[in-house]
Amino acid sequence: MSSLRRARVPSRRRVAHLAASAFSVVLAASGGLSAAAQASKGDRAFGEYLSSECVTCHQVSGRFEGIPPIIGWPEESFVAIMNEYRHKKRPNAVMQTIAARLSDEELAALAAFFGSLTPKPQ
Secondary structure, rough: OOOOOOOHHHHHHHEEEEEEHHHHHHHHHHHOOOHHHHOOHHHHHHHHHOOOOHHHHOOOOOOOOOOOOOOOOOHHHHHHHHHHHHHHOOOOOOHHHHHOOOOOOHHHHHHHHHHHHOOOOO
């Protein structure tokens, strides 16, 4: 029997995301986009994929029922607030733990996804 391990093949979504990210880096490096503008742009589809943990507490409807809504926030505000949790400048052990696990790319993607949503009428 062969002891070869199967290579892990990334999903189509992940490959497309990596290709788009690589293109964006090249575009930014060539002067096509400023570094600040590029840093604030997240992959909305990747953010939707990552959002399942967030929406276990934060309501997708945008309603406030004890836990603040995160729907429709400006991307820059979302990232800034999550970085405050990451660096323990905001007090909430659950959010500090979650923010510490997320990369800058993941934060930007989540910001893009939640920023694109609008609250549902009550």
